[in-house]
Amino acid sequence: MNTSITTIDNSVKSPVQSRKGIGGKIVLISFIVAFALAPQVIGHYYITLLIPFFAYAITLLGFNLLFGYGGLLSFGHALFVAVGAYAAATLALNTGMVSFELMLCAAVGAALIIATPIAILASRYTGIFFGMLTLAFGMLFYTFLNKFYDITGGDGGLMLPRPTLLGVNFESANNFEFLAGPFYYYCLVLVLLLGWIMWRVVHSPYGLHLMASRDNAVKATYLGVKVREVRAIAFIVSALYGAIGGVILGVNTGLADPELAYWVNSGYLVFMTVLGGYHEFIGPVIGALVFILLQDELSTVTQHWRFFLGVVLAVLVIALPGGISGGFRSAIHRVRTKGAR
Amino acid sequence: MQREKMLLRAVNISRHYGDFRALEHVDLSLSTGEFVSVVGPNGAGKSTLVNVLTGLHQPTTGRVYFRGDDIAGVGAVELATCGLARAFQLANVFLDLTVRQTIAVSASSYLKLRRSAFVNLMGHGEVDGIVRRVAQAFELTPWLDVKARALPHGRRKLLDVASAFALHPKVILLDEPTAGVSTADKHGVMETLLSASKTLGVEAIVLVEHDMDLVSRYSTRIIAMQAGKKIADLPRDEFFQNEEVVSIVIGKGAANVSCA
C-alpha cells in the first residue's frame, strides 16, 4: 500500500530550470541579508523568538527530507529534538564541558545511535503504519524520560547551562544579549550551512532515488533504487537535523525536559511543514517562521490560541494543501501564464 | 543454436501459487543478437515468466542463470545494475518527476552514483550525456522538463521503456511495449526500440507480445506458452510453418500470415 503523496500536483521544481535558479538565489540572498540585519532593527524580544525559529527550521529541513521528498509521514519526530537537548544537557552535567560544538557532536552522536535501529525497522513501512510506529517510539522515549528519574531528571528535566561558542565564554552578556547577539548569529550560520547541505543532498543522485522511491517503489527498484536503504538514510539524516534543532531549543530554554518528546509536538512539526508547504524546499522553513509568529501573536490576544491554530490548520488542509509556498508558486504560475498568453 | 555467447538461461523453472501452476518446467535460453518473442493466450504465464527471469519472484523449482551467475530471486535492484532490465505492461513511471529526472534515476544507478549524496546531479556531465542520448533515441527530447503526470499515455509508455534502456542493460525484457499505441505507429515504436538498443549496446531482447504482425516482423525466435508450459521454441520461419502451434496461438482459421 504505497501511499506516497502524489495525487496532489507535487511541484518540487526540477533543479535544472536555470531561469528559476536566479529567482531562487535572489530569495536566498534577501533571506540572509534580512536575518543578518534583524538584531539591529527589531527589538530584543522578537530576536529571542527567532532562536526557536532557527531550531525548528533545521529540524523541519530534516523532517521534510523524510516527508516531502521521501513520502514518509513520521508522527514521532519530536523524539529526536528531545534526544538532542538531553544529549547536550547530559554532556554538560556529567563532564562539565559546555562547549556548544561538543554539545552538537553529542547530540548528533546520540541521534545516530538511537535513529539507526529505528530507521532499519521503520523503512519497511509506509503510510499509516510508518506514522503509528514512529508515534509509538516517540511515546516510548517520552515515558523513559519521565520515568528514569535518576538518569533523566524525570519530569523536571536536566538543566542546560549557557554554552561557550567556539570556545569563547560570553560571561558578561546577560541572557538576552547572549541569545540576541552571538548565539543568534551562530544559529543563523548553522541554518544556512545545514540548509546548503540539505539542498545539495536533495539535488544529488541520492535525493533523486529518494523521490523515485516516494513516487513508485516497484518501478524504482527496477531502476536500481535500493528503496529501503534510501528511506533508512533519509530517516537517520532527519534524526540528526532534529537533534541539532533540539540542542538549540535546549540552550534557548536552558533546560531539556520530557515535554519536548510529547507526541503533540510531533504533530506541531507536521503542522509547520504543511503550513509552509512541503512541496517546496524552503516551504517548511517559512512554515516554522509563520507558526512561531502566529502562536506568539495569538497567545498575547487570547488564552485560546490552540483553537485558532486548529482552525488555521483545518483551513490549510482543506483549502490550501500546497501551504504558503504552494500558494506563492501557483500565484506566480498564474501570473506567468496570464502574462505569456 | 550457436552458443557463441549465452546471456540468459532458465533451467526447468516453475512457479506455483498454492496449487495453481503458473509456470511448469520451462527452459529458455537467450544469446547475443537474439530477439525472442514470447507469445500465448492470456494467463499462459508470460508475465510470471518475466517476473521470475527479472528476479521479482523466486521460482518454486529450477534455476535462472544470467551471464553464468545464478540469479534466482536475487531481486530486481541488483539485476538492474548488472545488465538485466525490464519495462512494464502498464506504464510504470514517477508521476511527480520530469522525463529528465526519470531517465537520470537509471543513469545514476548505471554510473554507480547511487550513494553519492553531494554531487549535483544535473551538473554531472556523464548523467546529462546519457539523459540526452536516451531522450534522443526515444524522441522524448521536447518533453525533458515535463512531469510524467502531464504526458499522454503513449508517451508515458515510451518513458517507461526508455528509463529501462538507460540502465544500459545487456538484456531487456519488454512486456507489450506498444500496448495502447495506435496500430499506425506501433511499428514506429518498434523501430525506435530497435535503434535505441543498438545505440545503447543492448545485446538481446525478450518481447512479450500479442500482436503477431510485430512478432513475425522482428523476432529471430518465438516461444509459445500455454497454461504455464512451453509448447514451442522455434526460429521464426519454422514457427509460422508449424500449423499446429500457430493454430493454438492465433486460434482456428486464422488468415495465413505471410512472413516478411
Add this chain to the structure above:
Amino acid sequence: MSSILNILLAGVFHAATLFLVTAGLQLIFGVQRILNLACGSIYALGAYVGITLTTWALANGLPPYLFPLVLLVAGLVSGLIGIPLERLIRSVYRRPEAFQLLLTFSLILIFQDVIWFFWGAEPQQLSNLTMTYGTISVMGVTMPTYNIMLIAVAVLFAIGLNYYLNATRSGKILRATAENHETGAAMAIDVKRVYVWVFTLGTTLGTLGGALVIPTTAATLQMGVELVVEAFAVIVLGGLGSMKGAIVGALIVGVIRAIALFVYPEVEVLAIYAIVLAVLIWKPSGLYGKVEA
C-alpha cells in the same frame, strides 16, 4: 488469591473503558480508512456533557439511581457532533493519509479549547455518584457495583456491534463499503449516506463511552490527548479496522497494565509501548488486522 482476582478485575475494568474509547475509532477506520486522532477529544466531549447534564438533572430532583440513564442521553446527544464533523472530513476523503491525520489533529486543538471555553479549565467530576450503587464484595474482592455495570455495558456494546455488523442489513452494507468503496457504489449503496452514518455512529460510541465512564474518574482538558496514545496501542495490537481486534487489544492492554503495576510499577506505561512495538515489528497488521503494511 483474592489479590490476583483484585488486580485482574481492575485490569478488565480498564479494558472495558479502553474498548469504549476504541470501538468508534475502529469502526470509522474499518469502513472509511480514516484514523481519527480526535477520538480522545470526542470521548472527552461526551464526559463533559455527561457531567453537566447529570449535575443539572440531580439538581432538579432526579432520583440519584437514575443517573446512568442521564449519562446515556448525554452520550447520544453529544454523539450528533459526528454529522458536522463528517461534513468537514469529507473534503479530505481522497487525500493521502497525511492530510486526514492532520485534519483530525486540528480537531484535537479545536476541541480542547472549546471544552475549556464552555466548561472552564479546572477538572470536573461527579463526586462519588458511583456509590449510589454501593459496592459488591465477592471472594474478598470489593469493587463498586457501577464498575461491574460498566464492564457489562462494554460487553453489551461489543455483542451489539458484532450482531449489528454481521446480522443486520445496514451492518452488511457497512462491511461491503468497507471491503471496497467502488463495488459498494456499484451495488447501489449510497456511499455518501453510509459515511455520514458510520462516522456519526463512531463518534456516538466515543461520546457514550466518555459519558458512562466519567463517574469513576474526572474530566480534564488533557484527557483527549492522553487517551489517543493508549487507544492507538489497543488498535495496533488488535489489528486496524477489526472490532474483534479492539476487544482483544483492550483486554491485553488493560490486564497487562494492571499486572505490570503490581509486579514492577516503574515499567507500567513502558510495558504498553514495548508490546505495541513488538506487534508492529512481528505482525504489523496486528492480531486480526486486514490492512497490510
Add this chain to the structure above:
Amino acid sequence: MSRSIISTKRRQILKTLGAGGALSATGLLSIPAYAKNKPLRIGILAPRTGVAATIGECGIRAVEWGVARLNAQGGIGGRKVELVIQEETSPKETIDRYRKLILQDQVDTIHGVMSSGVSLALAPLAEQSKTVTMLWDGTTQDGVKEMVPYPKYLFKAAGNEVDAVMASLQAVKLYGGQIKNIAGVNVDYTYGRTTWTTFLAILKKFGIEPNIVSEQWVKIGTMDLTSNIAVLKAAKPDLIFSSMFFADLPIFMQQAHNAGLTENAKFVLPVGGVQQTALKKQFTPEGLILGHSTFYFDDKEGSQLQKEFVKWYVDKYKEHPHFEAERAYFCLAMYKAGVEKALSAKPNAWPSSSEVAQAIPGNKVESLGGIGYMRPDHIPNQTFYQGLSTHKNDYDFVTLGSVNKMSAEIIQKPAELEYWDWLDKADFKVEVGRPKGSFVQKKG
C-alpha cells in the same frame, strides 16, 4: 507597542481594580517627584489549564486581591501596581513568556511558577536578566543544589519537603509503634520522589523499619487509578503515604474508599490540604494526617488579614482558598517590604532591581498564614499548618480537628547544610508514639 499589547494591559488594570472592591477615595497622597505616573508592573506566571488549574487560579486571585488592597493604600512607594498575567505551561513556552514579560511588557518583577522543571530553567535566567523573581512553589531543597547556589535576584519558595518532614514527624508521634506495612502512592516527579524518600528517612531516623508493600508512581494527570487501588488492596498496607495534590487526589481517596481501603489503613497526605474542598466527608475518613502547608483557612487564631481575605474569597468564588493563595500574597508582601526598605535608604530615586533584591531578606512580613521572613539564602521561613481530619464541621468536606503549627525554623534545612545530612542529624524532639491497644477506626 503593537495593538495587542495595549489591549492586554488595559484588561489587566480593570480586572485588578474590580477585584479590589472599593478604592479608597482619600485623594492623592503626596507622591515623591520620581514616582510620576508610571505604574509598577508585576508579571505573573501561573498554570491555568489542566490538573494544576485549581492551584494556579487560587494564587492569581490572591495576588489580585493583594494588589487591589495595596493600590487602595497608595500602591508601593506611591506607585500604583499593575499585574501582567501569563500562563505557565511547558518549560519552553514558559521561559519564552518570562522573556516576553521582561522585554515587551517591561515588568519590574516576576512572581509565580509552580513546576520544578520551569523553576530549574528559570534560576539561571533570573540571575542573567537581573530581574527580581519570586517563586510561589516548585522548589525542592534536594533540587536546590542544581540551581544557582547563591542567587542574587531569585527568591525561592519554602522547600516542598517541609510539609513531608512535618507530616512524617506527626505520623511517627501518632502511629510510630504500629507501622508495619506501608505503601507509597506518589506523584511521579522530583517533588513526589523527594517527599517519599524524606518519609522513609525520618522513619529510619526514629528506628522504625517498616516493610514497603507497594511503591507506586502516578504520572501527573492520570485519573484512572482503579489498577493502583487494586494493587494497594492486594498489598494490605496499614499506612498509605501519598504526596498527590492535584485533582487526582480526591479521585484516589474516592476510589480508595469504594475499595474499602479507608476502613483499616491510616492515610498521610502531607499537602492534601490544597484539595480540601474536594475531600468530601463521604469518602474521606477522620483521623487522616492532612497537611495545609503555609495556610489553613479555618485557623481560629488566624490574623485579621486572613479572616478578611477568606471572607472575600468565599463570597466571590464560593470556594475556600488554600496555601497557594498565601504563597502568592507572601511574595507580593515581601516585594513591597523590600522596595520600601530600599526607598527609605535612598528616598529620592527609585531603587534598582539589585537594590530591591538586597533589601528583601530579613524583613518580618505579615502574610495570610502569619508572620514570615526571607532568609539570606533566599529561602523563606513561614509557619506550617497540619492536623488530623474531622467531620465535625458544617461543610461537606473534612477540616482539621486540631491545628498543629510548626515554624520552618525547626523543620526546614538551614542554609549551610546539605539536605540529607541535615535530616539525619536534626533533633526534632519527637517521641515515637506507643501502640495504643486495638486500633479502632471510627466509621466515616
